[in-house]
Amino acid sequence: xxxxxxxxxxxxxxxxxxxxxxxxxxxxxxxxxxxxxxxxxxxxxxxxxxxxxxxxxxxxxxxxxxxxxxxxxxxxxxxxxxxxxxxxxxxxxxxxxxxxxxxxxxxxxxxxxxxxxxxxxxxxxxxxxxxxxxxxxxxxxxxxxxxxxxxxxxxxxxxxxxxxxxxxxxxxxxxxxxxxxxxxxxxxxxxxxxxxxxxxxxxxxxxxxxxxxxxxxx
Numbered sequence: 543x544x545x546x547x548x549x550x551x552x553x554x555x556x557x558x559x560x561x562x563x564x565x566x567x568x569x570x571x572x573x574x575x576x577x578x579x580x581x582x583x584x585x586x587x588x589x590x591x592x593x594x595x596x597x598x599x600x601x602x603x604x605x606x607x608x609x610x611x612x613x614x615x616x617x618x619x620x621x622x623x624x625x626x627x628x629x630x631x632x633x634x635x636x637x638x639x640x641x642x643x644x645x646x647x648x649x650x651x652x653x654x655x656x657x658x659x660x661x662x663x664x665x666x667x668x669x670x671x672x673x674x675x676x677x678x679x680x681x682x683x684x685x686x687x688x689x690x691x692x693x694x695x696x697x698x699x700x701x702x703x704x705x706x707x708x709x710x711x712x713x714x715x716x717x718x719x720x721x722x723x724x725x726x727x728x729x730x731x732x733x734x735x736x737x738x739x740x741x742x743x744x745x746x747x748x749x750x751x752x753x754x755x756x757x758x759x760x
Contacts, residue, residue: 543658544568546602546649548584548642549609551576554665554712554735557728558606561736570602572609584609584638585630594645601653604661604739605646607639614681628681635685639664640692654704662700662707663739664693666750673759690750690760697748706747710738713753726753 545562549555550571559571572582572593580596583589611634613627643662650660668674670686690709697707712735713726735753742749750758 543603543653544570544601545604545606546570546572546580546597546646547606547608548572548582548638551579554715554728554732555606555608557732558608558736561732570597582609582642584642585633587641590638590641590645594648597646597649599652600649601656602646602649602660603653603658604663605643605650606663606665606739607642608663608665609638610635610665610685612682614679617681619678619680623680631681631685632688635682636688636692639689643696650705651703659744660705661739661742662693662696662705663742664689664696664707664709665712666690666693666709668711668752668758671750671759693750694748694760701744701747704744706742706744708739708742708746709748709750710735711750711752711758 545567547555547559547569550559551573559569562569570580572580574583575581580593581589582593611631613631614623617623653660666689667686669679669683670690672687693707693709700707713731715726715728715731731753734755738751738753738755750760752758
């Protein structure tokens with residue numbers, strides 16, 4: 543069994559990779575430009591296609607779509623949220639997720655053909671939940687709402703193929719992206735998040751869960 547993780551060079555992606563590797567699971571960590579990791583820029587279709595070619599014919603049991611950006615933390619409604627930030631954010635947080643899933647579908651199908659249930663785990667956020675609007679962070683919230691929607695629809699399309707899709711809120715974690723004021727440390731969040739992904743089945747496909755297993759509102 544192998545697990546491919548996008549954005550595995552830092553934060554949640556790196557911690558997940560380390561946790562699975564420590565447990566003896568084969569992990570394929572990817573990042574834009576990090577020594578020892580498979581090169582992958584999720585905002586570059588050519589980079590995604592190159593990764594798919596390098597792994598042609600290789601089964602991937604779990605695809606963790608973790609790479610993402612948060613570019614509007616300090617923007618103000620009257621002066622911020624430049625068009626370029628919208629384009630960059632959606633390229634990483636939404637389009638990149640879809641293109642990576644699309645490119646690696648043959649690898650997930652190859653894993654299914656060995657007798658397992660392939661999984662796609664999409665890192666989203668409760669900040670994208672339409673039921674919990676809080677204002678501000680418009681770009682990040684909109685991109686994560688789109689990621690949730692994408693995951694739900696992928697779950698419907700792929701269920702008949704035996705591929706399960708889970709959407710996850712990793713919690714507000716103290717990382718470079720989350721900041722020092724976050725509620726959780728990586729040591730607190732990662733075991734639960736990993737457990738949710740490991741336990742994902744077709745019966746749960748389309749779920750939106752928090753790191754601790756509670757169901758998140760859409």
